[in-house]
Amino acid sequence: MTDHTRKGAAAISTTERQPTPAPIAKGGNPSEGRGRRRASWAPARWAYSFYGVAATGAVIGQTWVALEHLPWPPAVPLAVRVLAVLPFALCLELLAMALAAMADERMRLGERAYGFRTFSAVVAVVAVGIQVVGHWPVLYWSSVFGVLSGSAYALWLLHAAARRRDALRAMGKLADTAPAYGLWRRVRHPIWTARAADLAREGHTDADTGAWRPLGLYESLRAAELMMRDEKRRPAVAHAVEKVVRADQWDMRMAEIAVHTLDLDRLAAELAARVDYQAWADRLAPAITAPVLPPTPQDTDSPAAPNPASTEAAPEQPHQPPTPHDPDTHREAEPDPEPRPDPHDHNDHDEEQDDDQDDDEEFDADNDAALAPDLVPLLPAARAARDELLGEGSTVSRDALAHRLRRNGTAIRNNRVSELLNALRREEASLNAAHSKVPA
Template identity: 45%
Template sequence: MNGNPARPSRRPAVEHAAWIFYAIAALGSTIGQIWVGVQNPPWPDTLPWWWRAAFVAPFAIVIDLGGAVTAAFADWRQRLGEAAYGWRILSAATVTVGVTTNIVGHADVAYLAVVFGGLGVFAYAIWLMHSAARRRDALRASGKIADTAPVYGLAQWWREPAVTRRARSLALAQQLPLHQSLDTARQQLRDDKRRSALATHVETLIRSRHDDPVRADIAATTLDLDAVAAALTAQADVPGWAHVIGADLLPPTPPDREAHPDVKRETAAVAGPMPPADVLRRVPQDQASYDRWRLLWAELKADPDIALAAFAQRHGISLRQVQWIRRTGASGLLDSPLTLIDRVAELAGSNGHGPHQPSSAS
């Protein structure tokens, strides 16, 4: 594309080589036609061959030069926006005459027919492609044709033809690189599909508000359904819906069969579900660690949408411990200033077992 830094240094050398090739090919084709003109016409036997060559050389040169001149005229008029059919047909006809002369005139020697005829065909084909490339470059530099799009490859076209077509248009219109144009095209197609489906539902809703089918048609036709769909998309509360749906996807809490019976009775009235036994065993029994859990739970409860990983990193604890604190706090077991073991002892004493006394050493 336009940003290729190597093109200015390589292109002149290539074009110089092309002009050298044209000169050699044209000279070879002209020699072949002169050879035919020297041998085939019924010249007098007394006329030397160099006189014959001098007589036919202008006609051979005119034929080869005429093909190049008419092709150049065609290229010039095409750069101005014309089709130039006349110049192109005349150029092709002139080259056909020269190639036919070489092939038919050297029909008795296949090698000479192939060499001289092939030189003319090969040189003319390369000239046409070369002039077409120069014409496109000139038109592109003047802004009359679009710049070239990235090359996406056959595999990409085969996998995602619709995406690749959209990406190619975006690359030409917005000068996007290959991967960015593909990403933008995929996003646009997803948005178009969603907006089209939403517009269909909006139309159905609008029609349902009118009993008269004519008024329903007027209402549905008057409104820009795509604009309504875009406005609805902009107003959608995506985080709110994600929060609601995520709450419904939480796994059920397994039944706790290993907790102490007194703990079950003490926590029967709490709002949250009972945490499993492996979590209950990790609730701190010393007052200092328990108070720290209560402080952390209060912070979690104040900001329920906080990222647990960031919370764990902030307080220097593991993510698993944060999950334990949240499950224990949600069950209500961190609401009391007393540790869990103290509340069990207090509950046992209130049931007639007496105050909790530590066992003495024997």
């Protein structure tokens, strides 16, 4: 609640001039200065005037009913009758307010004062009933005196309740009023608005000056949003921390002791405070950055564009006719014939081994080029796993190959196993094709 709102609330609820709220020192009670109000004009004085008029009219109505319905002897003059009835009429009309004032005093001390409040309400109902029934069937007088009696009592209750709230707020026993969030926001977001209202009434203490002040409308809404978001995220972090703490303990009993002793919420808060968001942003930046495409072969093979500056700077050469073609002097160089291998240098068996070795080397180079760089070191392990499966008579499938690799100590995901399996199948197909070229 802002200072302007505090002044308005003070003007409506009290008639006393109150000092300006003083700043609250660090470590003090923030509620000590909440109820202090700045001096301002109090419209409550109009309430006193109206209450006096309504109470006077109610006493007149009670006296009139007594004069008409009581059996007075003819010898008793009218003035004596009025003086005899007036004290009882005043007592009946003012007793309800007196009981309400006593109840208000006890409620300021923290009591509920149910007895005083019940007794006051019963007396007020009796007084209003006498006014209505005593002036019946004249509807005008019945309604006028009944409304005057009931409104005087209701106004007294409202005024006393407002002053009691101010007194309780000054003592720190009642929270300040929350900002006006609007009906539409309260209907659409009831929980969010309720949390914001609680935070606004709670307020905060300035770290620099040590003065307490309530939160404004948008400050409280933002604070409630952050708190609700943190309440949703922190249990998940605490649950993950619990799993890590349990995993670090080999003894289950020690793990239970550690989990129940440590404040997991506090650990979650400490982790959230130490997060380096700048480093995470740098780490995740490539995910939202457009990739740079490599140049295509057409771009690399195309001739470079001529430089306009060099073209303009070069002197113009005179046109020369082409020289005639002389077949004797300008004969195209024919390629030298390739040397034939000497059949006496190698035997047939060595040639077959060389061909097989060349095919294997060519396939390994192709497979290494086709595979991702991080899968090339895993290719020997995949070949060994494939040979083990074939030796056992099992089918070389993706799941079987992944299970055998993991059993042999190679950790890999299933989608990467598919790439290794395709490489092994291409290797087998290439080997079969290479052997089919060798004559039997």
